[in-house]
Amino acid sequence: MARDRCHGRAGDVHRGGAADRASAGGLRRTTPAALSVRRRSSVMHVVVLGAGIIGVSTAWYLLEAGHEVTVVDRQPDAALETSFANGAQISVSFCEPWANAQAPFKVAKWLLRDDSPLLFRPRLDPHQWRWGLSFLGQCTDGAFERNVAQLVALGRYSHASLKALVAQTGIDYHRLERGILHFFSSQEDFDAGAAGAELMRRHGVDRRVLSRDEVLQVEPALRASAERIAGGTYTPSDESGDACLFTQQLARRCAERGARFLFGHEVAGFDARGRRIDRVRVRELATGRREDLAADQVVAALGSHTAPLLRRHFGHLGVLLNIYPAKGYSATLRLRRPADASVVSMIDDARKIAISRLGDTVRIAGTAEMAGYDTGLDSPTARVRCRALVERYEQLFPGVADLSETNFWAGLRPSTPTNIPYIGRSPVDNLWVNAGHGTLGWTHGAGSGRALAELMSGRRPQLDFGFYGEERLAPARRVMAAA
Numbered sequence: 001m002a003r004d005r006c007h008g009r010a011g012d013v014h015r016g017g018a019a020d021r022a023s024a025g026g027l028r029r030t031t032p033a034a035l036s037v038r039r040r041s042s043v044m045h046v047v048v049l050g051a052g053i054i055g056v057s058t059a060w061y062l063l064e065a066g067h068e069v070t071v072v073d074r075q076p077d078a079a080l081e082t083s084f085a086n087g088a089q090i091s092v093s094f095c096e097p098w099a100n101a102q103a104p105f106k107v108a109k110w111l112l113r114d115d116s117p118l119l120f121r122p123r124l125d126p127h128q129w130r131w132g133l134s135f136l137g138q139c140t141d142g143a144f145e146r147n148v149a150q151l152v153a154l155g156r157y158s159h160a161s162l163k164a165l166v167a168q169t170g171i172d173y174h175r176l177e178r179g180i181l182h183f184f185s186s187q188e189d190f191d192a193g194a195a196g197a198e199l200m201r202r203h204g205v206d207r208r209v210l211s212r213d214e215v216l217q218v219e220p221a222l223r224a225s226a227e228r229i230a231g232g233t234y235t236p237s238d239e240s241g242d243a244c245l246f247t248q249q250l251a252r253r254c255a256e257r258g259a260r261f262l263f264g265h266e267v268a269g270f271d272a273r274g275r276r277i278d279r280v281r282v283r284e285l286a287t288g289r290r291e292d293l294a295a296d297q298v299v300a301a302l303g304s305h306t307a308p309l310l311r312r313h314f315g316h317l318g319v320l321l322n323i324y325p326a327k328g329y330s331a332t333l334r335l336r337r338p339a340d341a342s343v344v345s346m347i348d349d350a351r352k353i354a355i356s357r358l359g360d361t362v363r364i365a366g367t368a369e370m371a372g373y374d375t376g377l378d379s380p381t382a383r384v385r386c387r388a389l390v391e392r393y394e395q396l397f398p399g400v401a402d403l404s405e406t407n408f409w410a411g412l413r414p415s416t417p418t419n420i421p422y423i424g425r426s427p428v429d430n431l432w433v434n435a436g437h438g439t440l441g442w443t444h445g446a447g448s449g450r451a452l453a454e455l456m457s458g459r460r461p462q463l464d465f466g467f468y469g470e471e472r473l474a475p476a477r478r479v480m481a482a483a
Contacts, residue, residue, distance in 0.1 A: 006244030044296040047280045052083040053247045054434050055301035057449025063257050065457045070260040079247035082303045085330045085409040087354030087365035092155035093205045093235035097147045097419040099138035114384040117352035121371035131324040134417035147418045152203045157463045158447025173246035174358045177239045178344045183232035185350040190231040197233045207235045221342040225396045240345035240356045243442040276429045299432045304414040306435035318427040323436045325412035330365035331389045333401035340400050351392050364389045375410045413438050424468030
């Protein structure tokens with residue numbers, strides 16, 4: 001049932017199990033282990049705002065550390081926004097920031113193209129302009145190298161955390177440990193890709209440069225499009241899987257361990273004294289009923305909505321996150337000929353899209369549109385971008401997918417100018433932030449949740465990363481998400 005919900009089909013709401021009933025009604029299922037934990041003086045009650053991959057992962061590791069957790073989300077289940085239908089890739093080795101020396105020229109060239117990989121629509125929005133100017137400031141070779149180092153470090157830590165979590169829980173989410181293949185359609189792009197692979201190798205990443213024949217050996221399904229392939233790069237250590245399915249199952253396990261989930265609730269405000277939050281005020285969307293949640297600590301993990309919420313309530317205290325939404329699109333197609341479909345997760349460099357196999361379906365995802373908080377699919381631009389995803393897949397794999405049921409989706413990637421997320425303590429004493437993961441939320445989810453839970457428990461994660469709120473950082477780690 002969870003799988004159907006993640007694939008966006010109607011009639012699939014499942015509330016049959018005890019954990020689901022606990023989640024749906026906001027009830028806490030108490031276990032003997034949870035009772036013993038509460039007797040310890042070090043236990044904190046933490047309110048986590050947001051039930052995507054970041055929020056639920058944070059909740060899991062807080063429970064692991066022995067804390068009490070309440071999770072608040074406006075949707076009826078976990079992972080129904082940014083984590084719902086993303087590109088499905090765990091891309092530790094394909095994590096280059098958008099900001100590089102060539103980016104300003106590419107963005108300028110793409111301004112008038114509705115189907116461009118990165119579409120910047122200028123608006124009368126000071127937060128968009130702040131983000132854009134900061135982005136331009138990161139478009140240097142030196143900044144690019146620094147940012148790559150941060151992203152690779154977090155990616156490795158997160159991948160190890162995910163593997164351990166999966167081994168511990170046994171969650172099944174269409175996981176494929178087949179690596180990620182990046183293929184190029186022109187010699188010029190292939191040469192640039194080879195140079196990028198060399199950069200990643202300097203950071204210890206095993207990204208291999210492949211000839212056309214070697215690309216086809218890794219993924220034979222591409223043979224129908226061999227004439228369009230100049231070469232590729234490949235990282236065997238990367239993987240893919242359904243982020244929505246994983247997150248919903250992890251949320252069920254959190255509920256079984258005593259976490260309380262308030263689905264269908266929005267944040268109405270905060271009761272604060274000075275630089276400390278006493279209570280989080282929430283409102284049930286269906287009934288309007290309000291509830292005040294006492295909180296020792298609060299975690300904001302609301303994706304793109306983190307910045308405006310905290311700016312509105314705590315901007316006067318310096319909580320001004322430089323996060324702006326990048327609207328991404330995907331299409332999930334049922335396979336007509338599964339035997340002829342690709343299995344290895346891929347990146348098509350020509351269109352900047354990801355293609356990932358999820359059981360008997362395929363997910364095609366990509367493009368970024370910097371145009372505010374709209375997630376609609378009915379505008380002329382949205383229709384062009386959705387159609388381009390399907391047309392490209394049909395061009396690469398003619399007749400393999402059923403195009404009559406496209407399951408289009410759009411979500412907001414919470415992007416920072418550096419692509420580095422905010423993970424750490426805000427200027428408000430008991431308010432923590434875990435947001436700004438951009439296109440790498442699935443890749444960095446487990447590690448971000450684990451790292452923040454460690455920080456909140458008074459421990460420094462074994463990770464060379466510039467955490468938000470640290471007072472003194474080593475020069476090599478003084479790279480934060482806000483420029």
